[in-house]
Amino acid sequence: MKSNMGKILTTAAIAATVSATAGAGTLDDVKSKGFIQCGVSQGVPGFSNADEAGNWSGIDVDACRAAAAAVFGDAQAVKFTPLSAKERFTALQSGEIDMLSRNTTWTYTRDTALGLDFTAVNFYDGQGFMVRNDLGVTSALELDGATVCTEQGTTTELNMADFFRKHGLSYVPVIVQKADEALAAYASGRCDVFTTDKSGLAAHRSKLAEPNAHVILPETISKEPLGPVVRHGDNQWKDIVTWAMFVQVNAEEMGITSKNVAKIKEESKDPAIRRLLGAEGNMGDSLGLGSSWAYDVIAEVGNYGEVFENNVGPNTPVGLPRGINNLWTEGGVMYAPPVR
């Protein structure tokens, strides 16, 4: 009886939260409250991380800021909710947040069974392994018998299991609830190996006491396309988040940056650029936004290249090469449909 009561109560609690936020018009909700509630990580440098003053920065944070710039013309109209890996989908499903931008991998199950929609990819990643230099390991295939630390509730857990099974290697999994504690366990010597997406490895390595004493192994064991997620069924909101990202990629392709966007808007004769920046026609109408939505995204947040360089590029503590995330014209896979 007691246990039944418990079950009823959970159902009740969840039913109540879901019903309170039912309804599709996220754009209207967002407009009426004046900001976007954005789910981010609890601290992954370069992706979503808060400084001492509580200011958030990172590639994922900029995805939220781009959406805010598109809707309000103000990239600061965002409030952030730090979420653990296992909390993130429930937070979005229940309507606690308007969009989830938390280095989340686009997978079949997540896109189809969870009532979620992935919008666009803002970072192409893959899972890798980090070990101490002094172990003398040069390839992930040498990890037979190793102890591996990772964060709970991610695709990482499954990829790791698949990799070791595929290669017939034995291993000891230590799966910790939060990334920071998983890293602490690795740092204290509980594990030989720390595994997550390679971008995450670089970010976490920058947090360790001696970043140079650790090496990221060359193997990439999975495809991890990361990107912002919205609730399934709200197509207008999904379009806004998707195209805020596409605009940034198109802008980089056209050579438009946050610095020169004002000048280009006035001077450009190129009809594609004039359309994009709202100097000609109103592309924003069909999104339910103003004509300057794309201009605002570029002016307030920057093009994709700027976002990458500012947050995770070679000159930041995370120090990732552009690699596969370069434009398609530069040998990468960043390719966005045209704005027309």
Added chain:
Amino acid sequence: MSENTNTNTSFLNDAGNRALIFQAVLLAVVVFVGYYLFSNLQANLETRGISTGFSFFNEPAGFPVLIHLIEYTEADSYGRAFAVALINTFVISLLGIILATIIGVIMGLARLSNNWLVARLATVYIETLRNIPLLLQMFFWYFAVLAAMPHPRNSIVFGDFFINKRGIYSPNPQFQDGSGFVLAAFLLSIVGAFFIVRWAKERQKATGHWFPAYWASFGTIIGVTLLAFVVTGFPVEFDLPSKSRFNVTGGMVLVPEFVAVLIALSTYTGSFIAEIVRAGILSVNWGQTEASRSLGLPDGKTQRLIVLPQALRVIIPPLTSQYLNLAKNSSLGAAIAYPELVAVVMGTTLNQTGQAIETIGLCMLVYGSLSLSISLFMNWYNKRMSLVER
């Protein structure tokens, strides 16, 4: 008079009928609210395209679990992963309850000790551990244990035992043919020991002669089992741990996550139990002890036969709450990678399948039933102890 009033009161004014009506209305409201919430939930889940049901239980889990007492690989189903987690929760709760009780009784007695140092030490222990949040203690034990231990390459070695950051490695006994006989002998000797104790009690009641029954039965169990081992020619082989490139492999391992959770749970709850034990003992009138002494009973027997049985009646009800707390607090183990129910089901399974309502509901059901069974057992025990009262 009463007959008169009964016939005169209308149906609605009858106390019994009224009670029934109120209860029926309340029940109807509860059922309706429950139905409304449930159907609302179903409708919402459907419009959001979130799949429901427990069919995922048969699908392969694909993730590893650090501690599994039954056979488990990544190819097994979510259902099996759930069973593994359930066993881990039961094991840590049961061991935690046993250890916490031992620690609590010792510390409770120590705080009452006439020895100044012992009493003060017990006080410091109790007041420190009672007043620090359990989660903090878990982190402390986990990272303190990890920090204090050497790297696997510099393991502390005692014969075939290795101790390092990855755990305590010991030889793992592998039972061969004939060990069934040994097990049978062991079980038989326990039955035998039980009869010895009973016989000794009967004899003492009848004749007053005392017989060292506990020592005798202990000896019987050890002796018979050893004899069985010798007769069958030691049908046990040991899988010995040995150093490999990264870790010590083979043998049996006690991982630091388990050790940290167990220490944290048992010392924390032990500090509360200590106070309960102290209160129970102090509740027994001093005259009982004096009476026992004047009958010539030694101090040990005074405690065991006179004070503790009476103290137990005061101790058991609050002790039950502590046991319930411990079982529920075991869910904090998820924070330091102990793969119990919350970690495996509400953590990994929920995230991989997205079935939030099913997994959380299941966990609540399990904790509810676990608590209820502890409660039932303790109530039964409490009743048994109360019957002794005269």
